[in-house]
Amino acid sequence: MKMEPVRIGIIGCGVIAQRHLKGAAGSPLIDVVAVADIREDAARQTARTFGVATVYHSAEALLNDERVEAVVLAMPAAPRTKIALRALAKGKHLLTEKPVAMSALEVRKIIAARRGRVAACCSSRMRFQPSARAASEFIATGALGAIRLLQCRCLYPDGGAPKSAPPTWRLRTVENGGGILMNWGCYDLDYLLGLCGWTLRPKLVLAQTWTIAPQFASHIAPDSDAETYYAAMIRCEKGEMISLERGEYCAAAEEDSWRIVGTKGSLRLTMTPAQGKKLYHDDGSKGNGIETRVLWKGDENYDTANFGPIRDFAQAIREKRSPMTTLEQALVLQQISDAIYASAARGKAITLR
Numbered sequence: 001m002k003m004e005p006v007r008i009g010i011i012g013c014g015v016i017a018q019r020h021l022k023g024a025a026g027s028p029l030i031d032v033v034a035v036a037d038i039r040e041d042a043a044r045q046t047a048r049t050f051g052v053a054t055v056y057h058s059a060e061a062l063l064n065d066e067r068v069e070a071v072v073l074a075m076p077a078a079p080r081t082k083i084a085l086r087a088l089a090k091g092k093h094l095l096t097e098k099p100v101a102m103s104a105l106e107v108r109k110i111i112a113a114r115r116g117r118v119a120a121c122c123s124s125r126m127r128f129q130p131s132a133r134a135a136s137e138f139i140a141t142g143a144l145g146a147i148r149l150l151q152c153r154c155l156y157p158d159g160g161a162p163k164s165a166p167p168t169w170r171l172r173t174v175e176n177g178g179g180i181l182m183n184w185g186c187y188d189l190d191y192l193l194g195l196c197g198w199t200l201r202p203k204l205v206l207a208q209t210w211t212i213a214p215q216f217a218s219h220i221a222p223d224s225d226a227e228t229y230y231a232a233m234i235r236c237e238k239g240e241m242i243s244l245e246r247g248e249y250c251a252a253a254e255e256d257s258w259r260i261v262g263t264k265g266s267l268r269l270t271m272t273p274a275q276g277k278k279l280y281h282d283d284g285s286k287g288n289g290i291e292t293r294v295l296w297k298g299d300e301n302y303d304t305a306n307f308g309p310i311r312d313f314a315q316a317i318r319e320k321r322s323p324m325t326t327l328e329q330a331l332v333l334q335q336i337s338d339a340i341y342a343s344a345a346r347g348k349a350i351t352l353r
Contacts, residue, residue, distance in 0.1 A: 005031040006093075006314040009068035011059045011083060012075035013037035013046040016097060020072050021050045023307030029314045036062040059083045063090045070118075070317060072310060073097055076169040077177045081106040088113040095313040095323075098123040099186045100330035102177040104338050107331045118316045120309065120323030121330035123190040126271045128308030128324070131279050134296040135260075135269055136195045138281070144262030145285070147200065150192040150242045151259040152271075154184075158216045158249045171212075171224035179226030180248055181209065181337055188244055189333045190325055191271050195260065198329055200236045205339035206349040207232035216249045232340045265290075273300035 006029060010017050013035055024030040036056035037043035047055045056062040063071070063086055070093035073080050081101045087094050088110070100121040101107045110119065126132060139147075169175040176182050193200060209227035212220055220228075229247030236242065260267045264285040270277065279296040309324070316323040339350040 003029060003318040005029055006070050006317050007031050007033045007067050008070045008072060008310070008314070009034040009036065009062045009065060009092075010072045010074055011036045011062055012073065012097075013039070013042040014074065017046065017072075017074035018049075019306040020074060020310045021046070021052075022303075023310045025050060026307065027311050027314065029318065030310065033067050034062050034065055060086065063087055063092065068092060070095070070313070072313075076175050077102050077182065078175050081110060084110050085113050088115065088117060088119070091117070093117045093313070093317050094119040095309060096121055098125075098190075098330075099177060099182045099337065100327065100334055104331060104334045107327060107334050111327045111331065114327065118313065118323060119327045120313050120316065121186075121190075121325045121327065121333075122309040123186040123330060123333060124194065124309055124312070124323070124325035125305040126187055126191045127194045128304050128312070129273055129300050130298055130304070131269065131277055131296055131300060132191065132195060132271075135267055135279055136197070138267070138295060139196055139260065143265060143281075143283075143285070144260065144267065145264030147196060147240050147260065147262050149240070149259065149261040150196070150200075151257070151261070152188045152192065152243070153245045153255055153257045154188075154247075155245070155250050155252045155255045156248045157252060157254055158213075158219060161219055166219075166221045168221040168223075171220055171226040171228065173226045176226065178337070178341060179209075179211075179224075180228055180246055181230045181340060182226075184246055185230070185244070185337055185340070186330075186333045187271065188246060189242075189336055190329070192242065192258075192260070193329075193332070194325065198332075200240050200242070201238075202234050202236050202242065202332065202336055203352050204235040204349050205232060205336060205343050205352065207340040207343040209341065209344040210247075212249050213251055216251075219249060227344075230340060230344070232336075232343070234336060267295070273302050273305060275299045275301075 034054035234242035268280040281295040
């Protein structure tokens with residue numbers, strides 16, 4: 001049976017909104033009926049580019065449009081919770097950019113206001129890729145045995161002075177809740193925990209964050225105060241460990257290393273899309289050493305990751321099912337992020353509650 005397209009309004013017309021709109025344009029299940037942005041020129045240009053008939057210059061005006069049954073919040077984290085609560089009060093389904101909010105307290109408020117609506121977070125992006133699906137399905141078979149360690153180590157060296165002005169919000173705590181942890185940590189955690197079927201229960205966090213090194217300070221926006229580098233160890237309920245390290249503008253060579261280690265074997269993988277990408281299975285189940293094989297190989301691009309959340313959101317609405325990453329799962333990610341910041345500030349381990 002052919003399903004009626006979901007009538008979506010997008011609030012915020014920046015870079016990430018353009019990706020949502022491209023994903024929507026290729027889906028027969030999505031009809032973007034309105035866009036909104038306080039920057040009038042940005043809203044009008046976006047509407048012209050994607051053939052959207054209605055333009056608003058405030059979130060409230062779009063939310064008052066009765067045609068709109070679902071909204072996408074495509075703006076920095078600081079204003080999103082207030083708009084999300086208004087959207088849910090108006091009876092709209094909700095897709096929010098990542099990180100889901102500025103704090104776990106805000107996420108709980110959104111959950112309390114949901115009342116049966118579909119609500120999702122875009123931290124799921126990287127799990128729409130074919131390699132992620134292959135890894136998830138393989139882990140679900142139990143071939144790795146009991147999970148012991150999830151590991152992510154991603155370091156990106158400073159690339160010199162930028163050719164254009166960097167966005168101001170990315171490294172300002174007041175606008176985005178933090179820096180690279182808020183920008184990428186939710187992807188890292190969603191990817192690892194999601195591949196393992198959300199079965200791990202994080203309980204204890206020990207972490208440290210660092211701001212940009214002085215010699216690179218001119219390479220970021222003025223008044224940036226958030227971290228560009230963080231490292232964390234997370235102990236889960238049954239003793240599983242999550243090791244996270246991510247940095248940008250680093251005085252270090254580039255590194256992108258991911259592992260999921262179990263009692264019978266492990267996976268070596270990377271999160272971001274790539275051409276000629278491979279997923280390796282190191283099998284130790286036979287007890288006679290390690291045998292390595294390529295579990296999956298193929299070409300990936302960012303379209304699959306960027307288009308996945310809005311298309312899955314629309315399908316979840318029409319199929320009356322949960323989206324790829326629910327608010328409850330996004331809350332876990334936010335609780336960990338909050339604990340990482342708290343641990344770094346206090347110099348001690350933080351227990352999740």
